[in-house]
Amino acid sequence: MKKLVTLALGATFALGAFAQAFPSKPITFVVPFAAGGPTDLVARQLAETMRKYIPNANIVVENAAGAGGTIGAAKVARAAPDGHTLLVWHIGMAATAGLYRKLPYKPLEDFEYVGMINDVPMTLLGSNKLNANTYRDFEAYIRTNGGKLNLAHAGLGSASHLCGLMWQHAVKLDKSMTTIAYRGTGPAMNDLIGGQVDVMCDQTTNTTSQIEGGRVKAFAVTTAKPLSKHPVLKDYPSLQEMGLKGFELTIWHGMYAPKGTPAPVLKTLNDALVKSLKDADFIKKQDELGAIVVTDGRMTPEGHKKYVADQITKLKTVIDAAGQYAD
Incomplete structure (x- = not known):
């Protein structure tokens, strides 16, 4: 013992x-x-x-x-x-x-x-060339033109890849957008700004300055409720508000x-x-x-x-x- x-x-x-x-x-x-x-x-x-x-x-x-x-x-x-x-x-x-x-x-x-x-939080973005300024307009535009548009992401398994998958799954598009994988968030964002790709969903850490600078369009955030205290994103709706029940994604x-x-x-x-x-x-x-x-x-x-x-x-x-x- x-x-x-x-x-x-x-x-x-x-x-x-x-x-x-x-x-x-x-x-x-x-x-x-x-x-x-x-x-x-x-x-x-x-x-x-x-x-x-x-x-x-x-x-x-x-x-x-x-x-x-x-x-x-x-x-x-x-x-x-x-x-x-x-x-x-x-x-x-x-x-x-x-x-x-x-x-x-x-x-x-x-x-x-x-x-x-x-x-x-994540933000759903579009290039400035898209003929839409609100989320409702954006979703209608995507439903009509989805098969002709490109969705950028920063690589398989990246935050932007997962967000894009979840959003397309929730919206139930008849024709999915063509996904284009990049080697990182920076190159994907550059092509969205340049209009080479049409849509992207990415973290606020990477998107806020681009939205504030008017280089891309923002349509919605992926939190359960709007980011009412965020200085840049406070006026954008949440996807749940827009009818995607249960949609919530934070990275x-x-x-x-x-x-x-x-x-x-x-x-x-x-x-x-x-x-x-x-x-x-x-x-x-x-x-x-x-x-x-x-x-x-x-x-x-x-x-x-x-x-x-x-x-x-x-x-x-x-x-x-x-x-x-x-x-």
Whole structure:
């Protein structure tokens, strides 16, 4: 009995020592997309804030782009489970489970969930050449001309790809638009501005300045209710208001560690994350991006994991209906 107590005390001491030693080297936030995109920006702002809440932390951001985000995610899943390599990813964490026939990891099994960061609304956009100025006009125009128009997105599994799929599925178009995949949000937006493509649905972090500058037309937002407090988007209706019952899509971001990361380290990371989400400067920067910082139970590992499980089911239904899969 004495030996068992000694072993238990030794294990507890070892975990405590591990937590006290953390971090023992730079912490890397792996972003599974190229630098300069919306997720990269969120990760860099979070890294800057979390440095304040983890003593002696040096946090760097590494971009590991490719294969719809799965290359970066797989890299973190294979990393040493010591809390020094973390994944910052968006809704793709849930979407890839239905989109890819084979994944090099299991979203709900191969990661420790640290917590959710934010919700980012989406906007439905059209090029300025479209003969429509309101959502009603836009939908009527699409129903008449859908087979002749192009829908841009930033690559398979991207936020803009998922939004476009969900919207077409909800509207039940007789003739779907031709989808054109780009290697990133920037090139897709450039062609929408130039009129080479007709329609796009993307995050407010990427669209607000283009709408404000009059370079594209906005028709609706994808939140349950209008963004009444948003300085640019407050006058645009929600798709639910426009008759798409139950349509709600935000591009959330979360943080993940490799499976097996010690509980004390995960607690240190979650504590720092929660403090960051309450940090006035971080909230202000997220507001400027049009992002909504999470304040509910999804900040916790358990709450975020349950939310992702629900999202996997929801998104798989849409992806299966569209029949658009990746190898």
